[in-house]
Amino acid sequence: MNTKIKLTAEESSTIDAAFKREFYPKGTTLTDPGNRSQKVHFIEKGMIRTFYNKDGKDITHFFFDENTFTMSLESIYFNKTDPYGREVLEETTLRTIQFREFETLFNEIDAFKRFAFMASVETIKQFSDKLFSLQFQTAEQRYKSMTENYSNILLRVPLGHIASYLGITQQTLSVIRAQK
Known part of the structure; x- marks a missing residue:
């Protein structure tokens, strides 16, 4: 986590x-939709998707x-x-903490607060981009x-998940990709 911020040795150690470091194989469901998890996951290595179920379909909401x-x-x-579940898409190493402990670190270590804030801003920007694309862009x-x-993401995620993330069918995605 020391890649974007400058921490003292003591802060880094804390x-x-x-x-807690956790390892998950591809295909692991971390949480199902409808969970009440209080955990914060930091992805050290790997890929996770959030998803929800609508009318019996599994829809990809976002990739992390x-x-x-x-x-x-x-x-x-x-x-x-939480309406969203979380699934591991490739072998993944997580750093996990309960939110109340995360909040303590956030309040006690200014550099960590800046890091968490910037990570939040980056995620908000990605959600904003997705919302814009769904409202104003064609599938192509x-x-x-x-x-x-x-x-x-395109190199690491199954096409079915990419299609549902983009709000299109896998067949439409295949047609779009064939035109390139």
Whole structure:
């Protein structure tokens, strides 16, 4: 976690000790939709997707890869069940902490606070980009934007998940990709 911020040796040690390192194989479901998880996950290595179920279909909501946090905002901040599940898409190493402990680190270590804030801003920007693309872009434009801005995801994620993330069918995605 010391890649974007400058920590003292003591701060680094405190943060390292607070986060538990966990290893998950591809295909592991960390949480199902409807969970009330209070955990914060920092992805050290690997890829996770958030998903929900609608009318019996599994829909990809978002992808998280290295150096990003994922947590259940609904459970942690609003005391509601989380509509999203989390699935490991490739062998993944997580650093996990309970939110109350995360909040303590956040309040005690200014550099960690800056890091968490910047990680949050980056994620908000990605959600904003996705919302814009769904509202104002064609399927072809959404795919092109993804290839330009998130090419690493295209190489690491099954096409079915990419199609549902883009809000299109896998058949439509195949047609778009064939035109290139």
